[in-house]
Amino acid sequence: MATTYEKIASTTITSSTASITFSSITGTYTDLRLVIVNTSVTGNNIAYIQLNSDTGTNYSSTYIYGDGSSAQSSREVSQTYNTLASSGSNVSFPQLWTIDLLSYAGSTFKTSLATMANDRNGSGATEYSVYLWRNTAAITSILIGTIVNNFGTGTSATLYGILKA
Amino acid sequence: MATYTLISSNVLSSSAASVTFSSITATFTDLVLRCSTRTDAAATQSAIKIFFNNSSPDTSATFMEGDGASVTSGFPSAPVLVFRASAATGTSNTFGNAEIYIPSYTNTTAVKPFSSFGVQENNTTTAYIDVVAGLNNTTSAISRIDIDGNGNNFVTGSSFYLYGISNA
Numbered sequence: 114m115a116t117t118y119e120k121i122a123s124t125t126i127t128s129s130t131a132s133i134t135f136s137s138i139t140g141t142y143t144d145l146r147l148v149i150v151n152t153s154v155t156g157n158n159i160a161y162i163q164l165n166s167d168t169g170t171n172y173s174s175t176y177i178y179g180d181g182s183s184a185q186s187s188r189e190v191s192q193t194y195n196t197l198a199s200s201g202s203n204v205s206f207p208q209l210w211t212i213d214l215l216s217y218a219g220s221t222f223k224t225s226l227a228t229m230a231n232d233r234n235g236s237g238a239t240e241y242s243v244y245l246w247r248n249t250a251a252i253t254s255i256l257i258g259t260i261v262n263n264f265g266t267g268t269s270a271t272l273y274g275i276l277k278a
Numbered sequence: 279m280a281t282y283t284l285i286s287s288n289v290l291s292s293s294a295a296s297v298t299f300s301s302i303t304a305t306f307t308d309l310v311l312r313c314s315t316r317t318d319a320a321a322t323q324s325a326i327k328i329f330f331n332n333s334s335p336d337t338s339a340t341f342m343e344g345d346g347a348s349v350t351s352g353f354p355s356a357p358v359l360v361f362r363a364s365a366a367t368g369t370s371n372t373f374g375n376a377e378i379y380i381p382s383y384t385n386t387t388a389v390k391p392f393s394s395f396g397v398q399e400n401n402t403t404t405a406y407i408d409v410v411a412g413l414n415n416t417t418s419a420i421s422r423i424d425i426d427g428n429g430n431n432f433v434t435g436s437s438f439y440l441y442g443i444s445n446a
Binding site: 117118119120123148150152177178179180181182183184186205206207208209211228229230231232233234235236237238239240241267269271273 | 307340344353379381389393409
């Protein structure tokens with residue numbers, strides 16, 4: 114039986130860093146899954162995802178977010194990246210992101226589904242998002258960058274390929 | 279190398295108050311638990327809870343839940359609600375389904391986050407969708423997972439599959 118879910122690349126950060134990049138992604142698979150366990154050095158950490166080094170205003174998203182007190186839904190349009198939800202990750206309470214990039218090698222615009230989980234034992238937040246990248250190119254590189262505070266030591270990111278055939 | 283491997287499964291042939299996966303091997307990087315559940319609670323649905331290493335106080339969560347009419351968010355008390363099962367007075371043959379993702383479950387230097395996404399659709403006016411951020415607030419490696427019916431029994435046909443994912 115063909116392997117249908119396998120690691121493409123993985124990294125664990127050994128010192129504070131502003132971004133993580135996966136490049137030279139082949140079109141071998143059907144979908145991609147990115148799993149990030151984020152530890153920020155100084156607390157609140159706002160990050161983003163950008164594809165194929167595209168800095169144009171080609172990104173939009175819709176999300177639903179809950180912080181233990183209330184839930185809300187909102188949208189971002191014509192952005193230069195998709196913001197990864199943040200709720201104040203720190204070393205003590207790592208934050209989990211999973212991002213499924215669907216039909217990443219296809220010739221239509223690219224849709225992704227993302228989750229964020231960051232419970233902090235009495236506080237925290239969770240989010241579910243859909244991202245759109247309005248570009249027909251196959252995704253060959255993924256940048257996970259930071260807007261506020263770097264990724265801390267121990268942050269891990271793994272890119273998996275999922276094959277339907 | 280195959281990286282998404284079935285560790286163990288349990289499809290119930292008789293009712294059970296809880297399901298336990300124990301002696302979980304440390305071979306993998308992450309765990310994925312997929313559940314399809316229905317309980318004997320005298321209600322249309324019932325909350326399903328989870329805890330690790332047989333210690334329910336060590337698990338906390340932040341949840342967001344929609345019921346078809348509104349969305350709420352809160353912090354359930356331990357052992358924490360992670361999703362909802364269909365139950366005895368709910369639409370026949372419907373089950374609640376959920377996926378729980380547990381990264382870095384063998385990490386002994388940090389506490390461990392997890393996520394859960396659960397749905398309980400039943401073709402009535404009220405059904406639930408749950409998005410949960412969870413935390414196993416210890417530095418012990420996870421070697422046991424309990425899925426608890428919260429005082430109710432999982433009925434025959436409820437299924438539980440535990441997978442390991444390796445990034446090696």
